[in-house]
Amino acid sequence: MVDEPRVLRLLARIETDVASLAGFAGHDVGGLLEDDVAVDAIKYRFITAIEGCTKVAHHLAEAEGWPPAETNADAVRRLGTEGVVPAEVAESVADAVGFRNLLVHRYAEVDDRLALSHLDRLEDLRRFTSTVARWMTLRRDS
Numbered sequence: 001m002v003d004e005p006r007v008l009r010l011l012a013r014i015e016t017d018v019a020s021l022a023g024f025a026g027h028d029v030g031g032l033l034e035d036d037v038a039v040d041a042i043k044y045r046f047i048t049a050i051e052g053c054t055k056v057a058h059h060l061a062e063a064e065g066w067p068p069a070e071t072n073a074d075a076v077r078r079l080g081t082e083g084v085v086p087a088e089v090a091e092s093v094a095d096a097v098g099f100r101n102l103l104v105h106r107y108a109e110v111d112d113r114l115a116l117s118h119l120d121r122l123e124d125l126r127r128f129t130s131t132v133a134r135w136m137t138l139r140r141d142s
Contacts (some may be wrong), residue, residue, distance in 0.1 A: 002063040004136060010052045010059075011129045017049035018125045025119040032116055039112045043103050046118060050100035053093050053128055060084060060132075073097040085131040092124040 024032065024042055032038050057075035061068065066082060069075035073094040080090025099118060103110055 002060060002136065002139070004140070007056055007059060007132070007136060010056050011133055014049050014052040014056075014125060014129050017045040017052070018122050018129075020045050021049070021119060022122055024116075025122065029113070029116055033112055039115065042119070043110070043115050046096075046115065047100055047103050049125055050093070050096045053125070054097060056132060071097075079132070084135045085128055089124050089127045089131065092121065093128050096121070096124070 021042060024038065032042075054072040054075055057072070057079050058069065060066075061075055061078050064082070066078055069078055076094040076097060077090050079085045080087040085093075096118075103115070
């Protein structure tokens, strides 16, 4: 059974992270690169937003009785396969899982410009949260 309050809390946290990241989008890249605190905040918010997506994906898969995913990216892709989110959103967020892994496991080695370049990919995280929320509403109301 889907723990709706838990999923809604996770989605809200992802949305908070995305809103914080959006606050950095459009800023001068050179200025951001000179601000270690801002770059660290961007990296951290990406980590937590993407991790939230994987937690949602794993929970929904387990609750719905779908086959378990071997990886976090596969769990997110399953949401596309099952019609929870559009396939292209699932694939984009699954790709973001690789970026999150890079940030977590090789944090100091990640080119800060790479992290900043992902600020133009926030729409897929927004679409992830909105379509999961819509799916849950439709599921509950049916």
